[in-house]
Amino acid sequence: MKVVFAIAEADPFVKTGGLGEVGGSLPSALQRQGADVCVIMPKYSNIPENFRKQFQHINHFYVPLAWRRQYCGLEEFIHRGVRFYFIDNEYYFKRSNIYGEYDEAEQYAFFSRAVLESLTHLPEFKPDIIHCHDWHTALIPLLQKEFYVKEPLYYSLKTVFTIHNLKYQGVFPQEVLTDIIGLNDTYFTEEKLEFNGKVNFLKAGLLYADRITTVSPTYAQEIQYSFYGERLEGIIQKRKESLLGILNGIDYQVYDPYTDPLISFPYSFSPQAKDLNKKDLQHCLGLPERENSPLLGMVSRLVDQKGLDLLCFIMEEILLLDVQLVILGTGDKLYEEKLQTFAEKYPGKFVFRREFNDQFAHKIYAGIDMLLMPSLFEPCGIAQMIAMHYGTIPIVRETGGLKDTVISYNEYTGEGNGFSFANYNAHELLFAVQRAVKFYDSDKTAWARLQKSAMTCNFSWESSASAYLSLYKSLIRLKA
Structure with missing residues (x-):
């Protein structure tokens, strides 16, 4: 053929x-x-x-x-x-x-x-x-x-x-x-x-x-x-x-935390090694190295499709949580300016990198604890698949390929590989973030199991x- x-x-x-x-x-x-x-x-x-x-x-x-x-x-x-x-x-x-x-x-x-x-x-x-x-x-x-x-x-x-x-x-x-x-x-x-x-x-x-x-x-x-x-x-x-x-x-020859030359500490199923990458990312971003505070991230084009309007609407409420946040990407000037304003208002909590940098994206996937993808629509999406292979838990809206790849965590059965919300609504996104952060803070053993569940998904x-x-x-x- x-x-x-x-x-x-x-x-x-x-x-x-x-x-x-x-x-x-x-x-x-x-x-x-x-x-x-x-x-x-x-x-x-x-x-x-x-x-x-x-x-x-x-x-x-x-x-x-x-x-x-x-x-x-x-x-x-x-x-x-x-x-x-x-x-x-x-x-x-x-x-x-x-x-x-x-x-x-x-x-x-x-x-x-x-x-x-x-x-x-x-x-x-x-x-x-x-x-x-x-x-x-x-x-x-x-x-x-x-x-x-x-x-x-x-x-x-x-x-x-x-x-x-x-x-x-x-x-x-x-x-x-x-x-x-x-x-x-x-x-x-x-x-x-x-x-x-x-x-x-x-x-x-x-x-x-x-x-x-x-x-x-x-x-x-x-x-x-x-x-x-x-x-x-x-x-x-x-x-x-x-x-x-x-x-x-996704190409597992390119996106594999065990062999990735673009991250500082290669790892497989090791929460400790992932924590080292988190500290390395915090150092690169100039953020305080706070081990117990979840580090959230987003690697995306900054356009309406990617849910930036939802995120900007509740950004202050997210940053009032005990979290840190990094966003990497370029796009609409309106969103670039809004994100820059938040970064200036919340130094030490939020860093905005206004660039398309594939190499630095690898460090983000390896170093963050949670990935945000609140898309209005998403034909497939690859960021959530990459994130899961790096032990990073996605928080997504249930649409397109996000719905096909991310199963929302069920604390009663232990099933799932991420967190999700259904309606295109800013506060549904906020509730999903709050739920993930609360779970991260309250049960490290269960969080490690969730990471392993995400990492063992096969999206080859x-x-x-x-x-x-x-x-x-x-x-x-x-x-x-």
């Missing part, structure tokens, strides 16, 4: 969040289970130079994009046994930012068309499946059916489209349809790509992919209803028989890879 991953980012080359984690880890997990996988992604100029200088030029060709013919180089690099192919065009990808540029529609329309064109240039690789991820590649299933379906390499090719976050859809002005994508106005209807008077890239993936997946079973159910459906719930409901929720995993990519392989096989049987 030969599978092409088309994706906008992949760790360790470029990673801004969960999409990059998937691009870097899932292909190798699939390969370990017998699939032959290659990944195609843009050759961004901010890929580290130590990787770029090892890329091997394979070929170059020209990509049709409406009335344009654009140069495309194809470069190869093998990482962890997986072939990565990089689409090289400096006009589109020599940028300081990966996302958010003024010509993003043209940038990723080119990438989608370049992925399809590159398939004829892959050495000894005739794909059975092309697996597209998020709106950046959502045009591929449509373009395949419109421009390539009569060509031998393409007509039997099956497409899978994965929604990583339905909120981000790639919505652009109407003229993009003809002037950039190269389709006629018959596609500008409500039944096709039209969306509130504009063109919606993600809608193309929902309509034209052979199968649709998303990154947790609960999120697959949620997006069929208006609260989570981002005005696309009608299409998703119509295609629900083709929709499957497969929980993301192997089960996810197995589910994707079953999906691919079902498509290949249909093709046969």
Whole structure:
């Protein structure tokens, strides 16, 4: 079975969040289970130079994009046994930012068309499946059916489209349809790509992919209803028989407290060693080394989705508890300013690190006692899975992948691996925090059992890879 991953980012080359984690880890997990996988992604100029200088030029060709013919180089690099192919065009990808540029529609329309064109240039690789991820590649299933379906390499090719976050859809002005994508106005209807008077890239993936997946079973159910459906719930409901929720995993070669080179004191099931990491983190943050006070943390983009409005509403009540708090992340200026104000008002209790720092995130996962994830919605989430593997107890809202991975602690049966609350309400979050803090203070033996329960949860990519392989096989049987 030969599978092409088309994706906008992949760790360790470029990673801004969960999409990059998937691009870097899932292909190798699939390969370990017998699939032959290659990944195609843009050759961004901010890929580290130590990787770029090892890329091997394979070929170059020209990509049709409406009335344009654009140069495309194809470069190869093998990482962890997986072939990565990089689409090289400096006009589109020599940028300081990966996302958010003024010509993003043209940038990723080119990438989608370049992925399809590159398939004829892959050495000894005739794909059975092309697996597209998020709106950046959502045009591929449509373009395949419109421009390539009569060509031998393409007509039997099956497409899978994965929604990583339905909120981000790639919505652009109407003229993009003809002037950039190269389709006629018959596609500008409500039944096709039209969306509130504009063109919606993600809608193309929902309509034209052979199968649709998303990154947790609960999120697959949620997006069929208006609260989570981002005005696309009608299409998703119509295609629900083709929709499957497969929980993301985490890479235990990267996130393992026993082997992690980014933390000061490696550990397995040792509360004492975790306490050493807590002291080390407190020292790094300039916080008093208070062993018996729980240290809470958050590693997140600072946006509405992540529940920052709830947290800010009750921040003073949390900080009046006998706790310390660290938040690492960047995002909306409003939340950055609010958090900075709290940090200045509560020195010695709260530290706000306004940065995206993956290395320091490891120290936080290892050093804090509890992780806050009060999300409005969370397609999957990986922070809670990482935290649990580091013996850090998550406090989450019951939504999406958080509901699928965190079982609220039951003090009567001893079951559970974290704490949760159901409604999107600031005081429900506060009560969950108060409950966790009270439990931490009152029963250290039971807390250690809870930590062990969290650490023994298995969120490896192997089960996810197995589910994707079953999906691919079902498509290949249909093709046969």
